[in-house]
Amino acid sequence: AQTVTQSQPEMSVQEAETVTLSCTYDTSENNYYLFWYKQPPSRQMILVIRQEAYKQQNATENRFSVNFQKAAKSFSLKISDSQLGDTAMYFCAFMKHVEGKLIFGQGTELSVKP
């Protein structure tokens, strides 16, 4: 069975600085997808970024980028120029290519301080 582990329950960063959230996963699959979701205090689940396992190039979305290390089964999220609105719970998630269900990590609570 696939598992997703986020080893940092809480993190904080100063506004405008850079922070990296860690995620590791375990799978025997070769084709899969990895995601970072953001859950602000409103509780809405918002997709931040997505990575296809077959792509070697790391995904980027504006200030958000990932470091995908397939052999190490590591998928970290880097947030550059952190903003107060980035304060949220961040979840790493895994999905097999042929399935639709998301398997989530336990989450990292990020606080951006002014």
Next chain:
Amino acid sequence: DSGVTQTPKHLITATGQRVTLRCSPRSGDLSVYWYQQSLDQGLQFLIQYYNGEERAKGNILERFSAQQFPDLHSELNLSSLELGDSALYFCASSERGTGQYEQYFGPGTRLTVT
């Protein structure tokens, strides 16, 4: 706004009761997913429907059931409720039922069992 709607937003009920949570997917999406978010279990996949048929089952209790109707809306039925069923229940939808299609989450239904 993801385009996925869930009703009700909040639900307070007593142990032993039965409730129905409703989800309307985004226009054109054929697949619906239900997730449960609780403090002790985190975010867990419950069940997936695709075009009216059950596609995948996760950690869904026997007391829980779901269905997807011809108009593609879905209902999650929770019966013989226990205190531990208190959680945030999310519905998500995607165009198809496999990994290459992004899942869009609804705002959730907060269930409190007293």
